[in-house]
Amino acid sequence: MHSLWNRLSDHVTSGTRAAVLGMICAVTTVAAGETQANTACRPDQVNLRGPWGQTQFTVEIADSVEERAQGLMHRQQLARSNGMLFVYETPQPASFWMKNTLIPLDILFIDSTGIVQHIHHRAIPGDLTPIPGGDNVFAVLEINGGLAALYGISTGTQLRHEVFSNTGAIWSC
Structure with a gap:
């Protein structure tokens, strides 16, 4: 210049x-x-940031008992930049499994401030073994298996989405 x-x-x-x-x-x-x-908050988008940089995913929201139970079951594929954000009414113990899930997933367990507390990498399609996420899970983000490692997403990564707005978001909208 x-x-x-x-x-x-x-x-x-x-x-x-x-x-x-x-x-x-x-x-x-x-x-x-x-x-x-x-980069403003959108209901269909979650932003992630950490020392590795930033990324975003277009998400479907599963915030009812029925939607959380269905999740990504029976899907043949998930676009690389897509995911599903499971949201609970309050922080609680959460455990997932891969029953009827056909694609490997990375499962990110998130607290009420939007901080990733635990990641289960490459969950095995169809596996019925419970995948515990911790005791104070407010949201869970499922993305294609391997992307968390590829992008460098790790515990401590911050998420931004409007669902964290009333729960003391670390990265607010």
Whole structure:
């Protein structure tokens, strides 16, 4: 940018330089506004961040007993950038299994502030072995098996979604 500014300075008047600087500022402001708008909370999206960086998933919400019981069972595939966010009314002990689930999943157990407390990597399709997530689980995010390791998602990763808004979110909307 500095080099470009020097080249402009050699060839244009100060009035033109001021106009160019104004346009650069306007473009930068619009770009920053677009970035903020694109990262705003959406009901169908969960954002994750940690020392590894940031990512997001388009999610279906399972917040009723029936929806949580069904989960991702009987699905042949799950798009790479998709997942399911299971939400409980209050923090509680939670355990999952893979009955009738046809795809391997990473299962992230999250507390009420939006912090990942436990991850079960690559849950085995069809396995009936209980997968405990802890005693104070408020939400669970299921994503394609292997993605947590690929992205570097680990315990301590922060999630942002509107479901954490009333529970002391560490990364609020």
